[in-house]
Amino acid sequence: MPRYLSKNIKKVALRQTVPVLCTWLLILTLFNGRTRFEDETGPATAPKREFRGVWIATVDNIDWPSQKNLKPEKQREEFKALLDFHRGNGLNAVFVQVRAAGDAFYAKSAEPWSEWLTGRQGKEPVPFYDPLEFMIEESHSRGLEFHAWLNLNRLVHKSSVSVSQYNLCYLKPEWVLEYDGYKLFDFGIPEVRDFIVESVVNVVRNYDVDGIHFDDYFYPYQVAGKTLRDDGTFRTYGKGFSNKADWRRDNVDKLIKAVHDGIQQTNARVKFGVSPFGVWRNKRDTPEGSETFGGMTSYDHLYADARKWLREGWLDYIVPQVYFSFGFGRVPYANLVDWWTENAFGKHLYIGHAAYRVGAEDVDRNWNSKVELPNQLRFLREKGALGSAFFSSRSLKRNTYGITDSLRNEFYRLPALVPTMPWKDNIPPQPPLNLRAEINENDVLELEWDTPEAARDNEKPWYYVLYRFDADERPTNHDPAKIKGIAYKGNKITDPDARPGGRYQYFLTAVDRLHNESRPAGPLKLRLQAADKE
Structure with missing residues (x-):
């Protein structure tokens, strides 16, 4: 027992000094x-330990700030209101997009300020403040983990209307691949990978983040009739590889490992996680794959071998985007959750949920069911997944079919501690x-x-x-x-x-x-x- 406890029984009567009806x-x-x-x-x-997160997207002002040219005071008010909303719904973590497209939502950066923060890329907030410092402090004061979400591949988004002269697409044009209206990093160039790693380490070194988070954008989603022209890079750096696909995967593998090592060396407390496309590979393509029949996979089409990253210990957690319903025949929700549960290799598995699809006009009519998302939450708990994350904040705010009410009043009514990482x-x-x-x-x-x-x-x-x-x-x-x-x-x-x-x-x-x-x-x-x- 703690040393301050008395060995003898004591009774202490404490009366109020303020008059009340019943002292x-x-x-x-x-x-x-x-x-x-x-x-x-x-x-x-309910689980005493469960990760409960939400993505707060800043690209194109999806979730925050509500518009490009808000004054800093209004930006801060909006963000605090978002945190209060999510904390009130029982969440305990946020993924906030702080690098959306060759830009930054923080002051200590080699890249220019984001246009979705100030209205013009490269323009600083006036009056000045550091949004990342502010967001971390406000999140922590409410008991929310703060994971800095960085889009590692983009330099210019197709919705960008303002590109600074200091954007790397101008400073380092040899690093750039153009594809479907985007300007992207060429991951095959070692200097590009070094820059991305240093950008991550810079955040870990200068900000009190709980985690670093990447989403599903590695090599781009393939578009019919479009070709990613990295032949020259492959000729220069692809020695020892018989095909470009294996070389691309190796480029991303090297990047993920280097980011893991950089975080570990800078601040080993900081977590590193990725949210890949939900299907790693189909079983018809490899015995290790899932019982799914989708046309696209993370491994074959985005060159992201997330299963390997878990097996090698380069990630602390994985949040696969299981954005499919139970009744979607080609990629059933249950099959994917089962597969990820069996392939987490001792790391944390949180399921990414498509809150944005609930009640929306969708080719998959199962999302018109009011019980689809609640049943998904029940299923992942039964299977032993350690938590959930929802895309995105505005979808929970919309509360279609009362999904947010279900979190507040049922699933997340009781508090949960974030699972440990021994x-x-x-x-x-x-x-x-x-x-x-x-x-x-x-x-x-x-x-x-x-x-x-x-x-x-x-x-x-x-x-x-x-x-x-x-x-x-x-x-x-x-x-x-x-x-x-x-x-x-x-x-x-x-x-x-x-x-x-x-x-x-x-x-x-x-x-x-x-x-x-x-x-x-x-x-x-x-x-x-x-x-x-x-």
Whole structure:
């Protein structure tokens, strides 16, 4: 038990100093008893640990900011409102697009400011602020992980109307491939890969991000009648490869490994994840493939071998875009989830959901079912996937068929801690010190504690989790229904549900940056009763 607990039973009566209709008497019992906080599994209302993310797209002002030329104050207001909305729906992570097309939504960048932030590429915010610093701080204050989402392949988007003279398509035209209205990096050039790696390392070095995130854009999606003209690069750098497809995959493999190594060397705490196209390969093409019959695959058409990246340990998590319904015959949702579950190689698997397809006019009419997305969430939990991500923020805001209501009121009604990554950090923090309670000036039970010393990896707590049990309950740590509060700032949590007549036992844990949970402080056993009016 924590060293601050008395061996003797003590009773402390705390009365309010502010007159109220019904003053409480708090009977506080501190003792060195044998009540244990069991670390076990068992029936729970919902997962205690689950990744719950959303993509916030900035390209073409899809999600944020709502338009190009908003004043910085309005941009900040919009972003805070988005975070409040998603936090209120039970989410615990955001993927925010901070490099959309040869640009940046942050100050410390070799590339120009984004036109979708300021109206013209290269123009800085006026009055000046650093959006990435702001977004990270606001996300963390709400208990949301912040993953910096970078489009690694684009220099000019087909919807771009403003391209700075400092865009690399002008500064390094030999690095550029033109395809279907886009200007893209040529991944076959070693200097291009070096630049991308340094861009990622620059973000990791200068910003307090939780993760670096790439989406599905590697080599471009193929368009009928269009040819990606990298023959010259292949002749220069393709020695040892009998075909261009294998060479392209090797280029992307080298890039992913180099990004992983760069992150690891700069800040090993930062996670690295990718959201590839949902189908790696079909079983008809290789025995290792999925029971799907799609025409396009990530491996064969985008040259992205995400299965290899997981197997080699270059990724910490994967978010395949399983943007298909259960009833879509060529690529059934269940078949893909089954395949990814079996091919995660010990890394985290989160399922990417097509929230934008719900209720939309779609060739797949299964998306007109109100139960399609809820059933997908139930299925992935049954299969053991560790969470979900939704594309995109505005689709959840739209709340078609009440999908967001389902998250708020059912699936994500209870809080969830982000799953741990023991290969990155498996050392829990020290437990909180001196857990205590009082009735505050608002007639609400308030618990307070002291910050412990750093753990042996020199980490202090990142946040705290308060559990409450009835006096006759056996305390266990697996059920999120027992979490009464999470403190992301400060060392206090209130329990507004505590009522006179209640007999409770409280436990408090500390959680570090990678969500390892400490041994508990407690039990703090309380009996609350109403006192006579003065």
